[in-house]
Amino acid sequence: MRLYDTLSRQIQDLKPLHPPIVSVYTCGPTVYDYMHIGNWFTFIRYDLLIRTLKKSGYTPNWVLNITDVGHLTSDADEGEDKLAKQATKEGKTAWDIANFYSEYFLSGLKRLNISHPNHIPKATEHISDQIDFILKLESKGFTYKLTDGIYFETKKFLSYADFARLDIDEQQSAQRTEVNKNKHSPSDFALWKFSPTDRKRDMEWDSPWGKGFPGWHIECSSMCLNYLGETIDIHSGGIDHIPVHHTNEIAQSESLTNKPLANIWVHTNHILINDSKISKSLGNTITLEDIETRGYSADTLRLLCLESHYRTQSKFSWESLEAAQTRLLRYRNFAVRRYQATGSASLEAPDALKQMQNDLNTPQALASFESWLEQAETIDINTESITASINLLDELLGLRLMQVSDIDDRYKKLIQMREVARKEKNWTKADELRNALETANITVLDQQNGPLWQYLS
Numbered sequence: 001m002r003l004y005d006t007l008s009r010q011i012q013d014l015k016p017l018h019p020p021i022v023s024v025y026t027c028g029p030t031v032y033d034y035m036h037i038g039n040w041f042t043f044i045r046y047d048l049l050i051r052t053l054k055k056s057g058y059t060p061n062w063v064l065n066i067t068d069v070g071h072l073t074s075d076a077d078e079g080e081d082k083l084a085k086q087a088t089k090e091g092k093t094a095w096d097i098a099n100f101y102s103e104y105f106l107s108g109l110k111r112l113n114i115s116h117p118n119h120i121p122k123a124t125e126h127i128s129d130q131i132d133f134i135l136k137l138e139s140k141g142f143t144y145k146l147t148d149g150i151y152f153e154t155k156k157f158l159s160y161a162d163f164a165r166l167d168i169d170e171q172q173s174a175q176r177t178e179v180n181k182n183k184h185s186p187s188d189f190a191l192w193k194f195s196p197t198d199r200k201r202d203m204e205w206d207s208p209w210g211k212g213f214p215g216w217h218i219e220c221s222s223m224c225l226n227y228l229g230e231t232i233d234i235h236s237g238g239i240d241h242i243p244v245h246h247t248n249e250i251a252q253s254e255s256l257t258n259k260p261l262a263n264i265w266v267h268t269n270h271i272l273i274n275d276s277k278i279s280k281s282l283g284n285t286i287t288l289e290d291i292e293t294r295g296y297s298a299d300t301l302r303l304l305c306l307e308s309h310y311r312t313q314s315k316f317s318w319e320s321l322e323a324a325q326t327r328l329l330r331y332r333n334f335a336v337r338r339y340q341a342t343g344s345a346s347l348e349a350p351d352a353l354k355q356m357q358n359d360l361n362t363p364q365a366l367a368s369f370e371s372w373l374e375q376a377e378t379i380d381i382n383t384e385s386i387t388a389s390i391n392l393l394d395e396l397l398g399l400r401l402m403q404v405s406d407i408d409d410r411y412k413k414l415i416q417m418r419e420v421a422r423k424e425k426n427w428t429k430a431d432e433l434r435n436a437l438e439t440a441n442i443t444v445l446d447q448q449n450g451p452l453w454q455y456l457s
């Protein structure tokens with residue numbers, strides 16, 4: 001299995017540290033609002049990584065965390081806590097916000113058929129681990145204290161700029177909020193923030209430095225260490241995480257352990273709508289609910305995601321979603337042939353796994369399935385070949401084709417009655433029966449060896 005590694009900027013062979021186990025950490029959502037389809041694309045893509053590992057004979061140990069405190073409005077530890085800000089807006093506590101949007105996220109994983117991670121730790125459930133981590137960094141001399149928190153001294157981690165090939169000045173000038181002028185250098189970041197003295201925060205904890213809350217980056221370093229160990233096989237997240245969040249995770253973790261945090265770093269690219277990134281400030285966010293309200297399924301969204309490679313910028317439009325729906329219908333109608341096939345021809349399954357093992361090449365995996373499909377549709381294929389291929393595709397790509405149901409017996413009876421009417425050349429009756437079937441979302445194709453039913457939508 002080969003993956004593009006952001007650290008080396010090269011495609012690398014996966015060499016698990018403890019085969020067959022492959023440890024994977026994915027930076028999960030900050031649970032302060034509804035996820036948009038760009039967020040979901042990221043998690044679908046890591047689900048595809050997990051599925052490919054499993055089909056390749058590995059046993060993934062997947063940690064997908066939930067950030068429910070400490071992610072400030074700027075990724076670089078400036079501004080307000082995103083959850084606290086949303087709590088004020090909704091007139092709730094930060095805890096209510098965290099619970100509500102965590103549940104929303106977990107239900108979305110199910111709706112989108114994303115594999116259940118082995119662990120879904122919440123940052124707020126691991127505060128003492130994070131404090132321990134910071135204490136160790138403190139004892140090694142990597143921290144300093146300012147009036148508003150404990151900071152990591154990035155100059156002491158000599159390779160700080162390497163991962164993102166950062167131009168530190170450029171990184172800082174790109175940030176939206178004011179940089180804390182008291183920091184020793186602009187790239188330094190908060191490990192622990194102190195609670196304000198004039199008011200009580202919903203989320204705050206005692207620490208050796210006083211009441212406060214952890215920084216976003218330390219949460220991931222700490223949970224990754226606790227669940228997966230000092231060096232893991234694959235660390236992953238959105239491309240946005242490279243210059244700040246992952247750079248800071250590496251600085252903290254490697255300063256503590258003197259070992260590489262991860263052997264392979266995988267990053268997913270953005271999804272664009274009308275050539276713009278999805279962002280709340282642009283008002284162009286689309287949620288899973290928006291998709292479903294317009295009559296498209298979560299599986300259709302998944303197929304749209306599969307159509308682009310994870311390292312390219314994918315484009316969303318309602319037209320492309322419509323095209324994905326048509327494409328999915330073809331797959332689904334092929335899957336239901338197994339309820340009807342009487343053929344004897346067998347056909348070897350498509351080589352979609354090989355394509356996925358090559359840096360998760362989803363467009364090629366779909367292409368290999370479709371060229372297989374073209375062949376399969378023209379031969380008198382047997383049930384076993386259909387089932388084997390559809391199963392493979394479901395396990396690998398998660399399109400739930402095996403779940404497309406058979407039609408009710410009464411419709412099968414109508415199809416038989418229509419055959420009789422046709423033989424008797426009773427065209428009026430045959431048409432009436434066709435209409436009745438179409439009302440039930442079923443169409444019949446008259447083929448050489450008998451009728452073949454399909455779903456209309």
Ligand SMILES: [Zn+2]
Nearest residue numbers: 027028220245
């Ligand atoms: Zn993270």
